[in-house]
Amino acid sequence: MIKQYETVFIATPVLSEAQMKEAVAKYTGFIKENGGEIVYEEDWGLRQLAYPIQKKTTGFYYLIEFKADSQFVDVLETQYRRDERIIRFLTFAMDKHAVAYAEKRRANKQAK
Numbered sequence: 001m002i003k004q005y006e007t008v009f010i011a012t013p014v015l016s017e018a019q020m021k022e023a024v025a026k027y028t029g030f031i032k033e034n035g036g037e038i039v040y041e042e043d044w045g046l047r048q049l050a051y052p053i054q055k056k057t058t059g060f061y062y063l064i065e066f067k068a069d070s071q072f073v074d075v076l077e078t079q080y081r082r083d084e085r086i087i088r089f090l091t092f093a094m095d096k097h098a099v100a101y102a103e104k105r106r107a108n109k110q111a112k
Contacts, residue, residue: 011059013058031068034068035072040065044061
């Protein structure tokens with residue numbers, strides 16, 4: 001069953017700009033290769049973490065909104081766990097209210 005998902009991952013702050021772009025390209029490509037469709041992506045940049053993770057206090061945040069089969073999320077999260085660049089991730093299925101909110105947020109961002 002095809003659903004819409006939102007995934008945010010935090011990459012280690014020791015990455016260069018090029019390494020971060022390569023990590024993002026890996027996951028967006030991985031989603032497309034497995035029959036997913038990228039709806040939206042947003043780079044939140046380097047941010048302070050709420051608490052230290054692996055002795056790091058900052059991390060690169062990146063959001064990807066995508067549509068994919070429900071079994072694909074397990075495969076994607078396995079890839080995150082195997083990648084030493086990713087220190088945290090969260091993926092969740094969006095209901096119709098979350099989809100409507102995300103669309104409204106994007107429209108407001110483009111209007112600015």
